[in-house]
Amino acid sequence: MNEHDAKTANAVLKEYDKESDTMEYTGVMKKIVAFIAICFSIFQLYTATFGVLDAQLQRGVHLGFGLALVFLLYPTRKSWSRHKLHPFDLVLAVLGAAAPAYIIYEYQHLVLRAGLVSDVDLVVGVLGILLVIEAARRVVGIPMVCVVLAFLAYAFAGPYMPGVLAHRGLTVGQLVGHLYYTTEGVFGIPLGVSSTFIFLFILFGAYLESTGLGKFFIDLANSIAGWASGGPAKVAVLSSGLMGTVSGSSVANVVGTGSLTIPMMKKLGYHKNFAGAVEAAASTGGQLMPPVMGAAAFLMAEFVGVPYIDIVKAAVVPALLYFSGVWLGVHFEAKRSKLKGIPREQLPQFFTLLKERGHLALPLIIIVYLLVSGYTPMRAALVAIVLAILCSCLRKSTRMKPIEVVQGLEKGARNVLGVLVACAAAGIIIGVVTKTGVGLKLASGLLTLSGGMLLPTMFFTMITAIILGMGVPTTANYVITSTIAAPALVQMGVPVLAAHMFVFYFGIIADVTPPVALAAYAGSGISGGNALRTGVNASKLAIAAFIIPYIFVMSPVLLMMSGMAAELVLSTVTALCGMVAISSALIGYLAADCKVWERLVLVVAGLLMIQPGLATDGVGIVLFGLIIAGQLKRRPKAVTE
Template structure:
C-alpha cells in the first residue's frame, strides 16, 4: 500500500468514525473567510488569557458565539450536501449562532438588573440559542447526545406526570429558558466556562505541538526504544500512542494519527489484522488517561471536585502507568505466543541522534509540568507552553515553523475545539435541568436503592451507565452527566470525592473500546481491514486494566495519592503490576509457555487478588501466580531438554 493511499484511508476512517472531522472543504474567498473567523477566535482567547478573562457570562457568550458560527459554516446539515459550497441555510444559522450569544453581551447590564425576569425578546433569543446548541450537537457530536439532551428537556416539563421520586412541580417555558440561557447554571455553566478558558488553550497548544512534528518524533522515539523487541511494532504503537495522548484528547484521532503508521507495521510483522487494530485502539484510548495533558474531561473534573488541575495530574499517574502496563503485557504475551520477532536494529532510528536532532520539541511538555507543579494556573501554564512550542521549533532549521504555519496553528486550534465546545454547551443543558428539578439527588438515591446500599453493586451499576452512555456520547459530556447523576451516590457511601469522579471518568473513556459500539476499535479495524466486532473484543482484552483500576482506587484511594505515603504507593503499584501480568497472561493464554485451561483460571484468581488492596489477598494472589510461573518454567525446561 502506498504512502498516499495509506493517508487517504486514514482520512476516510477519521471522517467515518469521528463526526467532528467530517467538515466542509472550502476554496477561494469562503475558505479565507472561515479561516479568518477561526483565527480571530483564537486571538480573542489568547488576548483574554493574557490580559484577563471577561466576566464569566460574557467570556462564555463570546466563546459560544464564535463556536456556533464556525460549526454551522463547517458542518453541513446533511451528508449529501456539497462539501465545497456553503448552503444558504447554514449561512443564516451561522449568523443566528453568533447573534444569540451576542445578545447577552449587548444586553448584559439590563439582564443583570432584571435578575432572572425573562422578557419576550429574552425568551425568543434564549429559545433560538437553545435550539441552535441542540442542532450543533446533532451535527458535531451525534444523535445519541441529542437524544439525552431532549430527554432531560422533556423531563423538565413532564415533572407533574412522572411517577414516584422522579415527580417534580414542572417548569414553564419562561423558567426553563431563563435558567438554561440567562444564568451560569445552564448552557453557560461550568463546562462551557472551562472550555472558554484553559481547555481552548490546551487544545491550541496541542495543535502547535502537532505542527512542530512532535507526533513523528514520538513514533521514531518509540521505534528506537522498542522496535527491536518481540512484537516490536505493536509495542511501538503502545508507546507512541501513550506519548501522543499527552497532547491529543481524541481516541479516534489518535488511532488514525499513529495507527496509519503502526498498524501496517504490525500486520507486516505477522500480527492478525483484528489484533493489530485492537492494539492501536487500546493504546490510543489510554491517551486520555495519560498526564500531563489529559482529555478535556480532566479539566472539568478539577472544577467539579474543586482541586487544582495538578492534583488531577498527580492522581492519574499511577492508574495511567497500570493501564499502559496492561496493554504492553498483552502485546508482549501475544508476540511470545505467536513467536513474533522485532525489527532489525539497523532499520530503526538511533535514540541518541533522535534526541539531538528533535528532542527539543518535547521541551514544552516538560515546562508545562514544571509550571503546573510550581503553582501556575492551567491557563497561564498553557499560554507559556504555546509560546514555548513556537520558540523551541525555531531552535533547529529542520523543525522551524514558518510564519504562515504559526497562523495556520491558530486556525487549526479553533477548529479542533469545536467538538469540545459543543459537547460542553449541550452538557450544560443537562446540568441546568438537573439543578433546576433536583433530579440528580433523586437518581443518586434510586441508584443506592437499586444496589441495596452496597458499594460494589453501586459501582457496577455506575460502570454500566457510563459505558452505555459512552457508546454515543463523547467523553466530556459523558463525564459531566455521570458525575452529576452517579458520582453523588458513590460519594454518599464514603468514597473520596476525587476517587468517585475518577471512577466515572475512566469508564466514560473505556467505552471507546467496549463493544458493541467501540469507536476507537472500529477506527482501528477500518485502517487494519479487520472485523470491527472482533477488533473491539481484542481491544477490550488488552484494555482489561481499565475495567479493574477504577475499582482499585475506590477501594484503596492511595494509588490516587489520597492520604498516601511513598511506601504505600509503591507497594500498591508493584502488587498491582504483578496482578496485571497474571491477568494479561491469562487472557492471552501465554506466560512463559502456552497456558492450559486450569492455569488461566488460577492466573485470573491470583491476578484479581493482587489487584485488590490488602496484605492477605496480595500474598495469596502472589502464591497462585508463582505456582503457575514455576510450573510453566519447569515444563518449558523439560521441552527444551527433550528437543
C-alpha cells in the same frame, strides 16, 4: 505512509470522528473561515493574557465564535457539497453568532431584570438552545443529542413521572431563563472551562502537532521498542500513550498513530483484528493520560473543587497501570505467536532522534514543571504556546514559518469546536439536573438497586457510565457520567475525586466496549478487520481499565490522596504483578502456553494482588509463583519435543 494509506486513514477519520468531517472550501470562503477562526484564537489569547471578561460575556463570545464556525464548517446533511456553503448553513451561522451576542449586547439589562424573562429573551433563548443542540448533532453526534433531549423532556414531564422521579415540572419560560440566562445551563461551568483552560491547551496541542511532535513520538517509540518481540504493537502502545498527553480524541489518536503502526503490525504477523485492537486500546488509554486527559482534567478540577495539579497527580499511577496492562497483553501475544521485532538497523537511533528533534518535547516537559511549580493552568498554557513556537526555531529542520504560526491559530480554533459544543450541550444537562434535582434521585435509585452495598453500587455505576459514554466525546462523557452516576458513589462515602475518576474511567472505556466502540471501529477500518472482534480484543487488552477503578475507590492511595510513599510503591508494584497475571490469563501465555486451569488460577492470583492488603497480596504472589514455576519446568520439554 503511502498515498493510498493516507486516503484510507482520512476516510476512516471522517467516518468515525464527526469532528474531522468538515467542509473543504477554496478561494474567498476558505479565507473568510480562516479569518473568523484566527480572530477566535486571538480573542482567547488576549483575554488569557490581560484578564478574562465577566463569566457570561467571556462564555458568550466563546460560544458565538464556536457556533458560527460549526455551521460554516459542518453541513446540515452529509449529501450536501463539501466545497460550497449552503444558504441554510449561512443563516444558521449568522444566528449562531447573534444568539450569544444578544446576551453581550443586553448584558446590563439582563442583570437588572434579575431572572425575569421578556418575550424577546424567550425567543432568543429558545433559539440559542436549539442551535446548541443542532451544533451538537453535527459535531458530537446523535447519542449526545438524545441524552440532551431526554433531559429536556424530563424537565417538562415531571408531574407525570413515577415515584421519586416526579417533580413539579417547568414552564418554557422557567427552563429557558435557567438554561440560557444564568451560569447554570448552557453558559455553565463546562463552557466556562472551555472558554479559558481548554482552549489554550488545545491551541498548545495544535502548535505541538505543527512542529512535528507526533512523528517524533512515533519515531522515538520505534527506537525504544521496535526491536522487541512484537515491536510494532509495543510502538503503538508507547506512541499512543505519548500522543495521549496532548490529544483530545481517542478516534483521532487511533487514526493518527494507527495509520503507521497497524500496517506494521500486520506485516509482522499480528492478525488484523488484534492489530486494530492494540491501537484502539492504546489510543483510548491516551484519554486517561495526564496532563490533558482529553480536556476532562480541567472540568474535573472545577467539579471536584481541587487544584488542577491534584487531578494530574491522581491520574498518573492508574494511567501507567493501564498502559502496562496493554503492553503486557501485546507482549504475551507476541510470545505466544512467536512474533519478532524489526531489525535494529531499520529503526531510528534513539540518541540521534533526541539530538535532532528532542527539543520539540521541551514545551511539554516545561508545562508540567510550571503546573507543579504553582502556575495556573492558563498561565502555564500561555507560556507553553510561546515556547512551542520558539523551541521549533532551535533547528532549521523543525523551524515554523510565520504563515505556519498563523495557521496554528486557525487549527487551534477548529480543534476546539467539538469540545466547545459538547460543553455547551452538557451545560443543558447540568441545568436540568440542578433545576429538578434528578441527579440525587438517580443516585438514590442506584443505591436502592444495590441494596446500599458498595460493590454492587460500584458495579451498577460502572454499567451506567459505560452506557452513557457510548459514542460521546471525552469532555461531554465526563460531564454526563459525573452528573448522573458519580453522586451514588459519593453518597456511599467514596471520596469525591475517587468517585469522579471512577465514572471517568468507565465512560472513556466505552470507546472500546462493544457494541458502540468507536475507537475499535476506527481501528478495524484501518486494519480491514471485523469491528466486533476488534472491539472484543480491545476490551481484553484494556482489562486494566475495568479493574483499576475498583481498586482506587477501595484504596485511594493509588490516586495519591492518602498514605505514605512506601504504601504507594507497594500498592503499585503488587498491582503491576496482578496485571501481569491477568494479562497472561486473557492471552493464554506466561512463560509457556497456559492450560485452562492455569488461566483460571492466574485470574484469581491477579485479582488478589491488585486488591490492596498484605494477606491478599501474599496469597496472590504464592499462586502466581506456583504457575510460573510449573511453566518454567515444562518449557524445556516443549522445546525438545
